[in-house]
Every structure is written in structure tokens, then in C-alpha cells.
Amino acid sequence: DIQMTQSPSTLSASVGDRVTITCRASRSISSWLAWYQQKPGKAPKLLIHKASSLESGVPSRFRGSGSGTQFTLTISGLQPDDFATYYCQECNTYSFGQGTKLDIK
Amino acid sequence: QVQLQESGPGLVKPSETLSLNCSVSGGPIRGRYWHWIRQPPGKGLEWIGYVYYVGDTDSSPSLKSRLTLSVDTSKNQFSLKLTSVTAADTAVYYCARDTGDDGLDSWGPGILVSVSS
Numbered sequence: 001d002i003q004m005t006q007s008p009s010t011l012s013a014s015v016g017d018r019v020t021i022t023c024r025a026s027r028s029i030s031s032w033l034a035w036y037q038q039k040p041g042k043a044p045k046l047l048i049h050k051a052s053s054l055e056s057g058v059p060s061r062f063r064g065s066g067s068g069t070q071f072t073l074t075i076s077g078l079q080p081d082d083f084a085t086y087y088c089q090e091c092n093t094y095s096f097g098q099g100t101k102l103d104i105k
Numbered sequence: 106q107v108q109l110q111e112s113g114p115g116l117v118k119p120s121e122t123l124s125l126n127c128s129v130s131g132g133p134i135r136g137r138y139w140h141w142i143r144q145p146p147g148k149g150l151e152w153i154g155y156v157y158y159v160g161d162t163d164s165s166p167s168l169k170s171r172l173t174l175s176v177d178t179s180k181n182q183f184s185l186k187l188t189s190v191t192a193a194d195t196a197v198y199y200c201a202r203d204t205g206d207d208g209l210d211s212w213g214p215g216i217l218v219s220v221s222s
Contacts (some may be wrong), residue, residue, distance in 0.1 A: 003165060034208035043199055043215055044150065049208035067109075087150055091207045094140070094152040 002090050003087050008098030012105040017078045021100045023071045023088035032091040035064055035073045038099075039084045048073065049091075075102075107132035107215035109200050117220050123187040127200030127213060134158050134176065138203035139183045139216035140167075143172070144215075151196075155203065156183050190220045 001024040014017050022032065031051040036044035046055050048064035051071055061082075063074045075082055083104055088097040112197030113125035127139065141153035157175040162173050173186040187194060197217050201209035 016125060034205055036209075038150075043201075043212035043214075044209075046204075046208045046210045049204060049210075053207075055208075055210065089150075089152070089208070094155070095150060096142075096150040099149045 002029060002093050002095050004090055004095050006088055006089055006100055007047060008100060009098060009103075010101045010103065011086040012103055013078055014105045015078055015080060017076050018074065018076045019102065021073045021088075021102075023066075023073070025071075025090055027090055028068045029090045029091055031067045033066070033071050034089045034091060035062075036087045036089065037082075037084045038087065044087060047086075078102075080095045080104075107202060107211045108204065109211055110197060111200050111216040113198075113216060113218065115219060116215060117190055117218060118222050119220055120189055120193055123185075123194060123220070125185045125198055125200075125216065125218070126182050127184070128180075128182045128208050129202070130181070134181045134183065136176050137205060139176065139204060140200060140201045140209055141185050142199045142209075144199070145193075145196045153185065153198075171173045186205055192220050194218070195220045206219075 005024045019100045033051045037046040038044040052064045085101045110128045117123045135158045138155045140155045156162045156176045162174045171188045176183040197215040199215045200213045202211040204210045
């Protein structure tokens, strides 16, 4: 199994801030990484696939980068709708990271 | 726009079998991988497994011995059976569609299944 380590587990920020979430894989997964946003009581929503490809309809302030074992999700110019929990998922054995809860400072 | 909907009992007794269906509408089940994911209350996401439209499956090593995944293309639905459940299997269960290009792009709303006597 591939282990995904996501950090931080919680992140406090303000509207307009830029934040970065990191995901590290226990072994190389090339670019087979997806990022999701989940709001309370809702199913996750796919934001980014193949590490850096933005899903259709997702605002361009979301950016994914990385390959191999290190990946980041950056949100620039935080909007009120962005406060949620974010998960990474490697798409070889489909393990999820532990999640990062982004809340308002 | 494809839509997914989980269905099944919301309460299962310990040691019994949890059975869920996922109905797919707005698109064919053929040609895709279909996944199950669960989320215990207040916790993170756990991948359960997938079934391919021709019936091939793969699943989490921690659940493999108790899990059966299947697909019925005539009904455009796929199913999960998890045997010998305990309280640790209490979770919201989601079904989802694989993009085929990395990631799960369509999800059901989820169904809460509680394991309790």
C-alpha cells in the first residue's frame, strides 16, 4: 500500500490569503494524484487530477503541482466558499491523505 | 450529467452483512471503473474498492476478506457487500465514478450506515 501524508491537518487563514497544502507519498506515484474539496454533509468534489490539471469549472485560483512523492495544492486569493476540508488521493492504490481542514482565522 | 445514488439499510446489526447499491443515471456504466469510499463520522475518507464494468475488482487490503463488489450493467448499477460488520464499519458510504484519467469526478450524496444492535 502507498501511504499518503498530508499536512497541515488544520490551517487557519483569512479571505484573500494564499495557502498551501502538502501531500507526500510513501513511494513515487508519478503524477497520479487528485485533490478534492469537501464541505460538511456533502460528497467530495474533484478539483485537480493528474497532480496539476484543473477540473472543468474549478476556479483558476486553485493550483496543483508536484510529481513523484511531493505534491502541493495552492489556493490564491481565498474566497469565503473555499473554507472546507481538502484531501489528496493517489490513484495507483487509491489511498487518501488524512485531510486538511481550512478554516477562517 | 451522470448522477449516482446509494441505497440500502441505514442500520445493520453487528456480525451481519452490509449491502449497498449504487444506481447510475445520465450515462452508461459501461467503460468505466466505479468506486466505493467511506467516511466514519468526523473522520477522513477511506477507499474501499472498485469494480470495472466487466466485473473486475480491487479493494483495500484491510477489507478484502470481507468484501464483495459486483456490477449489473443491465440495471446500470453496482453493489457492495461487507460481511461480519462491527461498530468500526459505521460510516457514510459513497459511490463514485472514475474519470479514467485519474480522480473520481462524480459522487453519490452518500448514505449513513450505522452498525448497532
